[in-house]
Amino acid sequence: MRKNAERRAALVDAAIEVLAREGARGLTFRAVDAEAGVPIGTASNYFARRDDLFTQAGGRIYERLQPDAATLGGMAEGPRDVAQVTALLRDAVGRISAYRTGYLALLELRLEATRRPELRAVLTERVREDVEENVARHLASGMPGDATSVRLLYLALNWLIVEHLTLPGVFAEEDVRRLVGEAVERALPREETRPR
Template identity: 60%
Template sequence: MVQNQERRIALVDAAIEVLARDGARGLTFRAVDAEAGVPKGTASNYFANRDDLLNQVGAHIHHRLTLDPAGVESAQLPPSPELLTELMRALYHHISRDRTGWLALLELRLEATRRPELQAALTKTLRDNLNMNVEGHRASGIPGDDMTTVLLYYAMTGLILEHLTVPEVLADFDENDLIATFVNRSLAT
């Protein structure tokens, strides 16, 4: 297998574009090569098989979608419900800017229902992500317990899903107000 890491990442990013646009059935080495603008056969030199490509896509999507709290302007606020609200808003807007990454993740989740190995890898990645969020919340000093984090994790997942797939469902709501409500109600538990 070829080890040029920059090219590998470019191919994985191209695979994310193909997955989001064409679904799992459209994800072929040839389609990835075309999306990346590289010669035919390049992707097959970097990935052992389609399962290898899917697994690497699953790992890389989470790097693309992860918000670095240090880059959030309001991260300078003291630990408070207001800081938590601003972090959730920043996450929402960060993911909204990478619609392709989120849609590819949805496609990957669907494909995982048919591929046990992919399901195991994706389950581990998602569980690790949730646990990282729980640990990060604990360490932050922000009010709320572990259940606060879990409730917000799934509330935000649902909000992002609606926003990026059928945004008109939310036409009568302000997403920033919804996020503030999610935070306030999850802290009330």
């Protein structure tokens, strides 16, 4: 298998675009080559099997969805109140929405994982780690809410993002912003919803 890391990354990014546009059935080596603008046969030189494309695409999506250092630093600064939690979650929804193809590809991967045990194992581990990392980061920040609050917000906002990206006419941008705020208000325990 080829070792050029830059070319491999470009092929994985192309696979994400193909997944988002054509679904898992459309993810072929030939389609990835065409999307990446490379000679036919290039992807098969970098990936032994289609399953490798699926798992590496999933990993790459999560890399690209991670908050940047400034966002993570924002959790360490400013007030520890509901308004700050709301602002951080609005930022997360905005960041994910801005990478529409990545999130749609991730939905395709989740569906494909119901048929591919190896992919299911990779995604299960990655999503579990992501959820637990979010819980740990939130708790360490001193923000209001407990682990259950974080998990409830994760579940609610993920479905809001699915609606927003797959059926954008259901909720307008201002509805999405308002619903994020409402979800935070309702998920946090009442005694913690007052600014400190």
